[in-house]
Amino acid sequence: MTQQPLFDIPKGSVLELDGQELLVTGLERAGYAVECQDTGECLTLSVARIEAAIRGRDCEVLEPADAERRKALLEFTGGYHRLEQFSAPVRLEAQRRLALVLAMDELAANGYKITQRSMSTHGEHRNALILRANKIAPQLKFIKKGSEKKPKPLFPIAEGRTLAKFRDLYHRYGGNPVVLADREHLKGYRTSRLVPWQERFIDFALNHWQDKRKPQLAPLVRDAAKVFHRTAAEMAQCINFPSVTTLRQRAKAFSDVATEFGRGGKRQATNKKGAGSTDVRALRYGEKFEWDQVYLSIFTNGSGVVQAEPIDPDDVPKKLADNEIRRCWLHVILDVATREALGWVISETADSDHSLALLRMATRDKTKEKVRYGCKEDPAPPVRLGLGLADNGSATRNGRVYAAQLGMGMTVMTGRAYHATDKPYIERFFGTMQGQILNFLPGYTGSYPGELTGYNPKPSAEVSHDQLMGVITRYLVDEYPFQPHYGTGMFGATPRQKREEALKRYGRIKSPSQHERCLYLGTKIRASTTSEGVKAFNIPFNSSELQKFADGKSKSVTIHLDPDDLRTVLITAEGLEAVLEAQLRMTLFKDQTLEEAIELMEAATKANPKLRALHREQLEEAKTRRVRDSCYFKDSRDWSCPRFSGHSGGCGLSCDELARRTHLQP
Structure with a gap:
């Protein structure tokens, strides 16, 4: 049945549908036959499709008379149909x-005989016209205040002939005020002054200029003129090739988007000129996070003091010393819903170890950092992380980090290469931090090479x-969580305010699991059990469960250690179904991290090497004296020699040599 x-x-x-103007050529059984005004394509749209678009306010219908009036209007104004399209x-x-x-219309309706002469300066109806216009639009201020009896215009007003022309245009085009605007944009010589072959040459040259190798325009034009083909008739015209200035003006007429696509490529143009993101990608705290690393634009010093010493390039170690000037990597995890930083780590390199440290920081309490660095506000609380979005960097895209994320129950999502809108929030955060912090510190290197031409950052490094x-x-x-944020979905709220709103609307924070942190984000080390338990990094751990499993034997186990919390470790072994727990047996390390504990032990062994050598000598002398005084060992010397009882010379040593070796005077 055909739908009516x-x-x-x-x-x-004319139907304005889906950004196209479609001319209705008739109504058929299948629907409306239309023709695209831009492409000339003919197609049939069903009645249901058109009516659904009209109901959904997605289709504008211009009847033939309206379409003709609009066509005439656009032809008269040069393509403009609203006043908002003109300058102020x-x-x-x-x-x-x-x-x-x-x-004028009101005066005519009131019985005034409006003529060109009566509306001109000193005309019969000039003052009445100005007063009536000022009454209609007082905000335009036609006359000075207090000059109502003898109006004094504040700006030039056209004469009667021009005013009559304005009135005629206004009514001729259906009362559209756009016809009253000046048409200065239509002035000038509108046709090209160049002959056809010159236009072809410009197209030829600019098409080759739009190349991803980004050639310079001037040499390209000179070379293009040598290979451009012209007919004999065109050569006989004795007309020169267009100048470089002409081609440069044509090139500037290209839109930035077209130029970026031609000379930068589709990938670069999409990143640089593409539309931004307008979708709200997360609502709950910890639901989705973005993480990345940035090579900080600042030189730092391990001690804060600039030092220099000659080094041998053949013997220099790969690892930098503490006092060497370098640039550092900053790893950051940012919560998408609230834009609050969940974790941050500074390192010498961008690798999986520091990525795991970053995940551990996001899932633990950060009060230690607050106290150590003198923060006044509370940092972001720990949270069970949901979906993680990272780029293709080696620090996050590797099997070890992926396995840790999946073990923690996270969803791994990798952003596409060269698509900045896949993870815009963390990228923008780095730019904000650089402009607000690093730019004001000594040793700042600038945003790109050569930006700071008069400043040398290396000698200036003090931090x-x-x-x-x-x-x-x-x-x-203390600062970033309390700054108004105008990103997508934030609407000027601060990250801390957004977190409180998320907790109120979408529920409390999901707590992280310490058991999973040890197994998947911690450090693993192989060890053997003893009667004292096990040792990881020379730190003792023991428990009743472990001793029952060992049963007095030395068994190989794997220790899972949380570097941020040494109080408890998890132990797994081949053939053991349960995961055992063991507690720290040295209370000295109870409140320390693994890094701090190792530094403490290394500091004890590295302190004052000369004094340690002296102590070794004293220790050896004391041991030798104790052994001699015990009389446990018999004298190993041969006494058949005249100087030594029983020294026959069979040992191959003279008496003097034997006396020297036994510390006796000859």
């Missing part, structure tokens, strides 16, 4: 003329690694 149309759409109407001065002048036209960590920590805890 609900809306009256006569033949010749042109729009103001059109509004003044509209007020005068409406004033130590720990000081830089303190500056960044105080910024992320």
